[in-house]
Amino acid sequence: MLRRLLGRAAVGFGVVFVVVTLTFVLINLAPGDPARFWVSPGAGEAEREAARRLLGLDRPLVVRYASWLIDFARGEWGMSLVQQQPVTRIIADAVPHTLLLSGASLVVTYLGGILVGVFQAIRRQSALDTGITVTTLIIYGMPAYWLAMMLVLVFSYAAARLGWPLRLPAMGVSSLDADVLTTWGRLADRVRHLVLPLATLGLIGAAGAARFVRGAVLDARASPYVRTADAKGLSRFTVETRHVLRNSLIPVVTLLGLSLPALFSGTVFVEVIFAWPGMGRVMVDAVGARDYPIVMATTAIFAALVVIGNILADLLYAVVDPRVRGRTG
Amino acid sequence: MLRALARDGRAVTGALILGACCLVAAFAPLLATADPVAQGNVLVTRFLSPLTVGPEGTMHWLGTDRFGRDLWARVIYGARISMAVGLLSVTVSLVIGVLVGVGAAVLGGTAERVLMAFTDAVLAMPRLVLLLVLVSLWEPSLTLVVVVLGLTGWMSIARLTRGEVKGILGRPFVDAARAVGIGRGRLIVRHLLPNALTPVVVAAALGIGNAIMLEAGLSFLGLGVPPPAPSWGNMIAGGREALVNAPWIAVFPGLAVVLTVIGANLLGDGARDVLDPRTKRQ
Numbered sequence: 001m002l003r004r005l006l007g008r009a010a011v012g013f014g015v016v017f018v019v020v021t022l023t024f025v026l027i028n029l030a031p032g033d034p035a036r037f038w039v040s041p042g043a044g045e046a047e048r049e050a051a052r053r054l055l056g057l058d059r060p061l062v063v064r065y066a067s068w069l070i071d072f073a074r075g076e077w078g079m080s081l082v083q084q085q086p087v088t089r090i091i092a093d094a095v096p097h098t099l100l101l102s103g104a105s106l107v108v109t110y111l112g113g114i115l116v117g118v119f120q121a122i123r124r125q126s127a128l129d130t131g132i133t134v135t136t137l138i139i140y141g142m143p144a145y146w147l148a149m150m151l152v153l154v155f156s157y158a159a160a161r162l163g164w165p166l167r168l169p170a171m172g173v174s175s176l177d178a179d180v181l182t183t184w185g186r187l188a189d190r191v192r193h194l195v196l197p198l199a200t201l202g203l204i205g206a207a208g209a210a211r212f213v214r215g216a217v218l219d220a221r222a223s224p225y226v227r228t229a230d231a232k233g234l235s236r237f238t239v240e241t242r243h244v245l246r247n248s249l250i251p252v253v254t255l256l257g258l259s260l261p262a263l264f265s266g267t268v269f270v271e272v273i274f275a276w277p278g279m280g281r282v283m284v285d286a287v288g289a290r291d292y293p294i295v296m297a298t299t300a301i302f303a304a305l306v307v308i309g310n311i312l313a314d315l316l317y318a319v320v321d322p323r324v325r326g327r328t329g
Numbered sequence: 330m331l332r333a334l335a336r337d338g339r340a341v342t343g344a345l346i347l348g349a350c351c352l353v354a355a356f357a358p359l360l361a362t363a364d365p366v367a368q369g370n371v372l373v374t375r376f377l378s379p380l381t382v383g384p385e386g387t388m389h390w391l392g393t394d395r396f397g398r399d400l401w402a403r404v405i406y407g408a409r410i411s412m413a414v415g416l417l418s419v420t421v422s423l424v425i426g427v428l429v430g431v432g433a434a435v436l437g438g439t440a441e442r443v444l445m446a447f448t449d450a451v452l453a454m455p456r457l458v459l460l461l462v463l464v465s466l467w468e469p470s471l472t473l474v475v476v477v478l479g480l481t482g483w484m485s486i487a488r489l490t491r492g493e494v495k496g497i498l499g500r501p502f503v504d505a506a507r508a509v510g511i512g513r514g515r516l517i518v519r520h521l522l523p524n525a526l527t528p529v530v531v532a533a534a535l536g537i538g539n540a541i542m543l544e545a546g547l548s549f550l551g552l553g554v555p556p557p558a559p560s561w562g563n564m565i566a567g568g569r570e571a572l573v574n575a576p577w578i579a580v581f582p583g584l585a586v587v588l589t590v591i592g593a594n595l596l597g598d599g600a601r602d603v604l605d606p607r608t609k610r611q
Contacts (some may be wrong), residue, residue, distance in 0.1 A: 018450040023462055141590035143542055145549055146565055146583035149572060157573050265457035269546060273569075280418055283458065287465035295465060302458045310453070 008314055014309035019303040020296065024065055027292050034103075061079040072266035072300075078293040090282060095301065099171060101197055102267050105303065109263075110256065113209020118245065120210065121217035132210070139207035145269040148200040152273070155196060169193050186266030191218050197274045201266050205259070212255055213248065220248040230236045249320045257313030331436065331527075333603045340401040340599025347537075354408040363387050363399035365406040365559045370397070376575045392577045394567060400578065403559035404585050409590060410560045414475055415537040421479020422486055423533040429483065430490025430529075431517060434498065440528025452484040460543065463550045474553050478540050489532050493525035531600045538593025546588050561586050 043051075053060050056067070057087030071078070087252045116136070131306035139147075169175065175189050183303035221225065221244050229239045275281070281299055286294035334340045353360060368374075369385065374397030377389050383397075391400035406455025433444040451459070463477040497522070499501060506520050548551030548562025556563050561582040 014446070015450045018447065022451075025461060026466060078574045137591055137594065138587065141538075141594060143545055143549070143565075143583065143586055146579070146586065147548065149565070149569060150578050150583070153576055155415055190517050239581060260454070261455040264455040266545075268455075268457050268461075269549070272550065281463060286460045287552065290465060299458055299462055302455050303453070306453055306455065318592055 005311070008311050012311060016300060016303045019298045020069075023063075023296055023299045025061075025067060027265065027296065028061055028064070033186065051061050071247055072296075073298070076299050078196075080286075080294050082289045082291045082294075087293045090294065091279070091297050091301060094277060094279045094282045097266060097276060098280065100272070101201070101270070101278060102263055103193070103278060104194065104198050104265065105201035105205055106256075109196060109205030109209050109259075110204030110252070112202060114208035114213050114252065117213025118217055120214045121221070133144055133214075136207040136210050139203055140211065142204060143269070144204055144266040145199055147204060148196070148270055148273040150197060151196050168195050170196065173276060174319075197270045197276055200270050201263070204266060205263065206257070209252070209255065213252055216251045217244060218246040220244045221253075223247070244322070250317070253313055253317050253320055256316070257310045260309040260313075264302055264305065331496065334531075334599055337599035337603065339595045340603075343595030343597070343599065346588060347596060350408055350592065351412055354407050354412045354450045357402075357405045357409055359407050361399070361402035363402045366398060366574040368396045368398060374516070376571065378575070378576050391581045392575070394564070394578045395571055395575070400564075402583055403564055405591060407559045407564060407582060407585065408589075410554055410558065411469070411541045411544060411586075413479065414471070414554075415541045415593075417475045418478035418482065418540045418544075419533050419536045422482035422536060423530065424464045425479065425532070426483035426486025427490050427522075427526075427529065429487040431494055431521065431525075433487070433495035433546050434491045435513065435517060435521070441491075445488070446488050448484050451481075452488075456481050456543065460547060461550075461552070464547060466485045469552055469555045471554050471558070474544055474547060478543060482536050486529060486533050486536075490525060490529050493528060494521050497524050499519055500604055504571060531603075535593070535597040535600060538590045538597065541593065542586065542590055545582075562582070 049058075056064060059067075075088065077091070079085065080090055080160060080215055083090060116132060121130045121131050152170045155166065155168045159167040160263075169192055173190065173193050174186070175181075175193075178186055178189050181189060225247075226243050229243045234242075266278070267278065268284060270276065271278045271280040272284055279301060282294060283298035283302075285291075286298065333423060343412075345463040369383075374383050374385075375395050377393040378385060379390065379400075381389050381392065383393070386398070389399055391404060393399055394403070426456050429444055430456055433441040438446075454494055459481045460477055463480065464473060489526040501530075503516070503520060506516055512517075525562065544553055545560065545562030545565070548560040549566045551563070551566065553562055556567075564582035565579050565586075568575070568582070571578055
């Protein structure tokens, strides 16, 4: 098990390495001269040449890559070109917000998806099952940013206009007056701000997961071992929980690892809509401003998060599937 | 395989929806009641709600946006961009994926391991993050969106192609072809590709929905198809600031995206069942 884990970590490290290398090469091959950000627009060729030397851009690509890689590995990620702040500080501020949002939506996605999917499998071919299938299909087809806007339209604007008691904030992580609130008030304020972003990601995620779980449960129920368990005279409940549900969880855990890239893509849009100060928003802003040190750092962090998530999913795999535990490599 | 698809209710429904979208895109000039980019007298024609008759006497079925442009015309012209981006970018992905997949399967050994490890590394990235890096490097344009979506969507096609080709390489007719002294290039073009292509093309078609969704997403972020060209994504983005007073500007292009993606996903569900060897055996 430990060997397997170390192997996975090595592969994951390789993935992050390939990704940052690729990003470095792409950014450096792209047209446009980063040095022009450092001199005034009217500066002559001599000033630009000096800036290029200052930034080390006059050295060959391979040399630049090597020195950049050493700095990057040592945690020296440079300064943001636009914000004049260390990249590490900007990232450190943003990561917790992204982890909170994506972690919470993972929980909602899988709790909701498994509950709905299992329910559908139990009521298979009923009108309710068909209705939920159509609903999940529609929700799964919605772009995250559009669903987010529709939720804001209803639960922030319409709720405010019609004076509903349930009125949810449309942006940010906390209210302007959060500092003067009591501890509990501050917590409630944070939770209220989390509801709509979480609902957006959770609804789309749970709809996708439910579609998958329903199929996985029906597959497991059609297996020969379920017929055996039935033939042994086990109770309906034991068969459903110990044999059907337990085995249908295995493909669901595989899905967990595979769905992380999509989750982070969704997070990017939701952070933009709700002005959520996480990694996705930092990255979109940096892309718009051609702030390459930040683009590099956010790319690396997203790659690392996906890799770590996949390793965690792998561990979880060993928990639900005893066959994996004994295997090495 | 195509016959099995035609028997699948979901696949047929999905194909009908996508077909309708293609027809709308093709006949957009006939269906539109107004010019999708014409602004007219902005002060009196902007923010008209759906089913209003404008001052020039034209019926605005879906209302107008903040420049007084007819939303119905923009939504159906937007179908042109979405369908074009979907089809073209998937074609780019298909070409790259087939090249990598066939290359890996035929070369074997270290080359195969390196190619597949690279494929897996790219596959592990959030696609949107890759897209953002790529679009940040050049000026936004329709071509850039197509190329960039193509460059980030080939990985699963490469894996499927490699699997299919490796399966075919073990079949007797390949040995027979080699025995008569056929060259490697001829073997690939005449024997491997025709036999591997159907499932690969169907699998590639599943990417159309995703590509349409991502194009809308990039345009929404202002990094995709530049305005004033009507893309569903930049229309939704334009509706964001008027969400309170003119929600229809964001609602209708969003519904268009949802409908198209549902069509693609239904077709995909059907195709996946037909492709899946486990369901084939049953």
